[in-house]
Every structure is written in structure tokens, then in C-alpha cells.
Amino acid sequence: MRTRLFAAVAVPVVLAGAVVATFALRAGEAHHRAAPPAVLVSTGDQLLPSATLTDWVTYADQLVLATVARERRLAPTGEESQAGEGFVPRVIELRIDRVLWSRTGAPAAPASFETDLDGWQFHGTKRTPVRLRGEPMMSVGRQYVLPIVHLDRTKRVSVAGWCALSPDSIFPYRAGVLGRGDVIPSLRAQGRSTPTDARGPFYGRSPARLVAALDATRPDPAASGGMTLPPDERFRRATRASASN
Secondary structure, eight states: OEEOSBOGGGHHHHHTTOEEEEEEOOHHHHTSSSOOOEEEEEOOOBSSOOSSHHHHHHHOSEEEEEEEEEEEEOOOOHHHHHHTEEEEEEEEEEEEEEEEEEOTTOOOOOSEEEEEEEEEEEETTEEEEEEETTOOOOOTTOEEEEEEEEEOOOSSOSSOEEEESOGGGOEEEETTEETOSSOOHHHHHTTOSSOSSTTGGGTTSOHHHHHHHHHTOOOOGGGTTOTTSOHHHHHHHHHHHHHHO
16 A cells, blocks of 8 residues: 655645755765765655654554665656656555554554655656655664554545655664664755754664653643544644644
């Protein structure tokens, strides 16, 4: 199942190449001698909030340790192929290695799922990776810790299925430590090594520290009574409740 976390209005942002940063990873980080390709960092509108742990426990279903098992390319549109430039979506399969935390009443996590958050921008035969702001490279064979959510088909979601809560809620993970094992292009473009979002306090820590924090965090009171609704409807309910207070 391929799902997209971003609302439809965000897709043209990526396809149009609304790039906010361009940089090259250092060769030592790419683990090969050839000069690594530039990475384009793009932005998009998120369907669900993820700025705080309150958002995570309100809208995520599970926190999981997962491995990128494989990737595949989708074809660009016929118009883009004729023009010789455009966007090639990338589909990755995430294999769930372990469920670390679950929201009360959440659906069971799948064994694996596919998602297509990013891809490549191409001009002729040149193809440049595109990653979203806050997203790690999500390389095949590497592990990540991330909150996941099941989206139901609604007025705003055209394809039901599992996906990450957001690109900037995904931790690289290696040898028991959050924040190791992969780079986050938008951070490197800013000369930073630790994100300033909800992940920041847990960088260099164990997943157990994050799980304890999630256990100690209560869902958004504005979403009270709507926890059984589809996530996007739950968010709309919380937004309306907050606006009326």
C-alpha cells in the first residue's frame, strides 16, 4: 500500500522543485570515494501535526523500530518524460522490526508497509535525490525509529494505509542510539547536527527514554472524544475545539 502523508496541495511543491536548500554530503559520510550527488531539500504541507510529543500521542498509532527493506522508482508523468525534466517518486518498504509504544485503542501495526514521501528530480539523464525538510535519507538497509499512523480514506485522504506521522518525526537509529546511522539533509544544510523539533531532546539517547516520555504525555484535550475518529478528522475536531475556547 502506497500512502502519502502530505495533503494534495503539497505534491506540486515537490514536483515543481520548490527547493529551500541544496548541498552535497561529504564523501566520508557517503561511504564511497566518488563525489556524492547533491540533495534537494523541499517542503510541503503536513496532513497532521507533529511538533510536540502531545501531537505524537494524539495522532500516531505506534512508535516502531523499522528497517528500509527496499526501494523502487515510479515513472514520471508522460508530460514530464516528454519535457525531459520532472520528478520521479520513490517508494520504500519499511519492515517493522519492533513495536516500541502503542496508543490505547490503536490498530495493530503491520509487518511492513510502503510509503512514497520523496524521490528524485531529473533533468535529462541527471537524477538528483529530493528529501523533505527534517527527513533522513531513508537508505535501504538502515534502521529508523518513527511514529506511524494508519490513515483511513476520507475527504482529505484518497488512499488508506500506513505512513510515518511526518518526515520530521523520523529518527535515524544505530546500535541502540537515536540520531545515529544516517544524515538529515536539511540539518546539514543548516550546519546543525541535532534537530530543534520534538526529536531534539532524545538525540543520542536510547529509544527507552523516548518511550518513557510518550507514556508520560497525555493526548491533546481538544481531541477528547475524538480519539476513535480517523486521524485527519480527529485533528479537525481538535482545531475546532481550540478555536471555540
